Structures are given as structure tokens and as C-alpha cells.
Amino acid sequence: MGKLDKFVEVGRVAFIANGKDSGKVCAIAEIIDQNRVLIDGPCSGVRRQVCDMKRLHLTRFCIDLPHSARTAVVRRKWTAAKLDEKWKETSWAKKLESRRLRTNMSDFDRFKLARAKQ
Amino acid sequence: MASAQDEGMDFHKAFLSIDTDHSGEITVDELQSYCRKMNYQETFVQKWLMLFDADQNGRITYDEYCNALGLPPKKDVIAKHKSQQSKGKKSGKTARAVKVAKRRKEQEETRVTVETVKPPVQEEVVQTAAVAPVAASKAAAAGQAPQPPPSQAPSRRSRIRNEQLSYSGVMLHSRARVFQRKALYRLAKKSAANKLARKLKGAPSTAAQQRPATVEKPIGGDKNGGTRQVASRRQPRSLPTEPTSKPRRLRPVKTFARQRRRLRASIQPGSVLILLAGRHRGKRVVFLKQLASGLLLVTGPFKVNGCPLRRVCQSFVIATRTRLELGDLRLPERLNDAYFRRTKKQSKQKASPAAQDPFTRPEAAYQLAQERREDQKSVDSQVMSALVKLGRPDKKLMLGYLSSLFSLKSGQRPHDMVF
Numbered sequence: 001m002g003k004l005d006k007f008v009e010v011g012r013v014a015f016i017a018n019g020k021d022s023g024k025v026c027a028i029a030e031i032i033d034q035n036r037v038l039i040d041g042p043c044s045g046v047r048r049q050v051c052d053m054k055r056l057h058l059t060r061f062c063i064d065l066p067h068s069a070r071t072a073v074v075r076r077k078w079t080a081a082k083l084d085e086k087w088k089e090t091s092w093a094k095k096l097e098s099r100r101l102r103t104n105m106s107d108f109d110r111f112k113l114a115r116a117k118q
Numbered sequence: 119m120a121s122a123q124d125e126g127m128d129f130h131k132a133f134l135s136i137d138t139d140h141s142g143e144i145t146v147d148e149l150q151s152y153c154r155k156m157n158y159q160e161t162f163v164q165k166w167l168m169l170f171d172a173d174q175n176g177r178i179t180y181d182e183y184c185n186a187l188g189l190p191p192k193k194d195v196i197a198k199h200k201s202q203q204s205k206g207k208k209s210g211k212t213a214r215a216v217k218v219a220k221r222r223k224e225q226e227e228t229r230v231t232v233e234t235v236k237p238p239v240q241e242e243v244v245q246t247a248a249v250a251p252v253a254a255s256k257a258a259a260a261g262q263a264p265q266p267p268p269s270q271a272p273s274r275r276s277r278i279r280n281e282q283l284s285y286s287g288v289m290l291h292s293r294a295r296v297f298q299r300k301a302l303y304r305l306a307k308k309s310a311a312n313k314l315a316r317k318l319k320g321a322p323s324t325a326a327q328q329r330p331a332t333v334e335k336p337i338g339g340d341k342n343g344g345t346r347q348v349a350s351r352r353q354p355r356s357l358p359t360e361p362t363s364k365p366r367r368l369r370p371v372k373t374f375a376r377q378r379r380r381l382r383a384s385i386q387p388g389s390v391l392i393l394l395a396g397r398h399r400g401k402r403v404v405f406l407k408q409l410a411s412g413l414l415l416v417t418g419p420f421k422v423n424g425c426p427l428r429r430v431c432q433s434f435v436i437a438t439r440t441r442l443e444l445g446d447l448r449l450p451e452r453l454n455d456a457y458f459r460r461t462k463k464q465s466k467q468k469a470s471p472a473a474q475d476p477f478t479r480p481e482a483a484y485q486l487a488q489e490r491r492e493d494q495k496s497v498d499s500q501v502m503s504a505l506v507k508l509g510r511p512d513k514k515l516m517l518g519y520l521s522s523l524f525s526l527k528s529g530q531r532p533h534d535m536v537f
Contacts, residue, residue: 106536107535111519
């Protein structure tokens, strides 16, 4: 796994880092130009839209998509590749989840945690 | 040439023709409808009431009318007129008029009972009742007629509709106009004249007024006559030399007792609260209810963390998400603000001067009232039973949680934390 193995290509699964859909994964359906791509994440609740590359963090997953594939095709390929489970198993996703749980801990949860750590 | 007798009859005839429901009294409604019928000016109504209504109750009885005019009341005429009321049909009243008359009669009946019970209170109540309809009518959207409480305000007040002109904030009738048309000046105001009238009637006055004007007080010295008459109501120490006019408050300030109490949505019965100030700061307590003053009633429970049934201010509390299922919580009736109010320590003991010395005098020990013990027990038992319902492991954790103290640790940012 070298540094130059994640390419911006049609079918690349990307993580949206900020904006309305931040925290979700999507697939690149089309490349518009140097900076922008068309993304679509029907299984993760991301509407088909233009997205700037600066907002995306590429993952190591890639699905076999024809370019400009419509949403239904993306959905089919996504579920066939079982990307939801694969994504959840990555330590990236696990870290995100644990961070989310930690920030949402209530006062009682913190007490229980402290007790458990003793 | 009409004789004196006939001329006298005209006035009587006028009364009879205005009193369309044959009640023997002219009400404001009847005056208004007569005014409209004859195309008189609106001042007709007010002037008639001013001139003829001696006891200012909004109804001109036949006797009042004759009195004002100096005419001898014709009993047979009025009796005949009144008898037509039972027939009802002769006056040609509509079904609605009959209903209105009936309702008015019921209101009058209840009004009479209120009158006989407490004269001064009725005036205030009538005033507030009349204010309420005006306010309600102003607030109501087009087409809604506010219903004044039947025992106080007469029905005619509900007929004057004052609508807001399409969300502009501007009302159809100005405040002054509404005042005029509803004849609100008729309401008994607590004027000095009325106060005197009430006093003369023998209505119960305030405690201050019931005190005699002078009190006999003994004074020393053999040559001073032994007693003096002292005025029980003192004159003010100084009177202003220039008239001071206080700027009138455009919006009346509400006293604390009348202010609206708010409660954060995050605070529910059974919620665990973290106390941030006071003797029990840092403790996690269970919220029971909000008292009338707005303060929160909480309990430790006492056996768990030493916090008793206590009042706590909402601002000095963090509401956590944790909630106990208290279910049907039954709090003793006597738990209110007066129950928790601080009592003044016993002042000046009538002991020897030595005992009064603040340094040597023993401090009055706090005596825990028996009722406090009982109430604490009854409330805490309910809270504890809610804990037991959680099941063994959770109950243990919850008890541990409630007995522990809250503190901010290094790296914790309260604005980032979820409680």
C-alpha cells in the first residue's frame, strides 16, 4: 500500500469530510475537471451532486462503474460490492464511530466509563 | 292642548316604548336599539344612563326613571306593561331577542348573588372582567366573539367586535372608541367617592381602616393626665413642595408573583440534575417538580447523598439526560414555597443581659421539624422504588452515580460536553 495507490477515478469510493453530507461515503460517478467530480451515494444518503475534490478524502475502495452511471446503477454496484460492511470494518470508520460515541456520552455514561476503568 | 296628565303620560310612554322586553327596566341594550331605531346620536345612550340610572348598574328601573323626572310612578301602567312580558308575543320579539333576554336574566341573577356577598370585591372583579373582554376582543382574530364570565360582565359587551385589520396590528376600532361604545366608564372604579360610599354602606374595610382613629396610650408623670390620645394613622413625615408627576408606565410592570414561570424542556420530573451552587454543589439530585415561585423542588435522595428535600434555582443547575421513571409521583400537599421558607431566628430572649451578649449567647440550634422527616421519607421511598425498578446492576450504578460528585476534569470543555 504505497502513497500513490488511491486515484481519482470513476467508481472510487470517497469520504466526504465537510458540508451537509460530512461523514458519509460516496462513489465518484464522473470526473468534471481538475477540481470537481460528480458524486453519488444512494446507499449512504448522498444525493447525486457536483463535489469539489478538496472536500473529499479518497478511500481504498473502488467499484466497477461505467462513467456517468446513473444512480440506480451505482446502487446496484454498491450493494453487490457490499461496500457498507467493508466500510464499517475499516479502522477509519471505527475511529469515527468511537469519536462520535465519546462526544455524545452523557454525564451518566462518563460515570459508568470511569467506574469500568477502575 | 294636552293636559298635564297627558304630558306626564308621554314620559311614561317613552319608557314603555324603550323597554321592549317588558321587564320594567331599561337596559343598555334596549337604549342602544332604540337609539338605532330612531337614528339618534350615540350620546343618547350615555346621557340616559347618566341622567336616569341612579345606582349606576346599567339598568334604568321605572322608579329611577320617575325619580329623575320628578314624576309620580304609575304603578298600574308599569304593572300592565310588565304583564306583557309573560306573553312575550305582543312585543313581537324575535327568537334571538328572547334568548338574549333569558341569558341576561340569568346573568342578573348570578350578579345579584355576587353583589350581596361582597360589594367591594365585585367592583374589582367587574373591572377585571371588563378588561379581559376588551383585551380578549383585541387579541381575537376576525369573527371570534370573546365570552365574558357570565357572573360579572353584561352580555352586551361581547357584541362589540373589535377586529384586527389583516395582520397589521391596527384594530378596527380605537381603544377610545371601544371604551365609549362599551360604556366601560360605567364600571365602578375604585374612586374616592365610591370608597366613601362603600364605607358608609358598612362594607368591610381594610384592617388599617378598621383601626380607631386615635388610641389611648399611657404616659408617665403625675401631672400629665395619665393618658394621651395618639393618632393611630400617622401623617407623612414630609410632603412634597412641588408636584411630582411620575411618568406613566406605558406597559405595566408585572410583580414577581404574576410573572410567568418557565422551565427548561430538559428538566422533567425524575431528571437527574447537577447542582452547581450552594451547600450541595456538585451533587447529583433528582428533580421532583417546579414550585409556584419557579424554584425547583429536588431531593438527593437524602440517604444517598445527603441532599434533603430542597428548593433549588433553575439557573444553578445542569440538567442531565438521565431520567428516573418516577411514574405516578405523589408529593405531600404541604410541599410548597411557604414550607421551605426560611424562618427568622428567635429574637431577643428575655433573659439576663449577660445571656443577650452575642458572644456568649448560645446559638439557637436548628430543630428539624417532624413534618420534614415524614415528607423526606415518603418522597424518598418513591424515588428509591423507581431505582429498584431498574434492576440490580443498573440500580447499583445509579446509586453510585447519585452519590458521586460532579467535577470538571482536565481537558473537559463544558460547552463541548453532552450532559
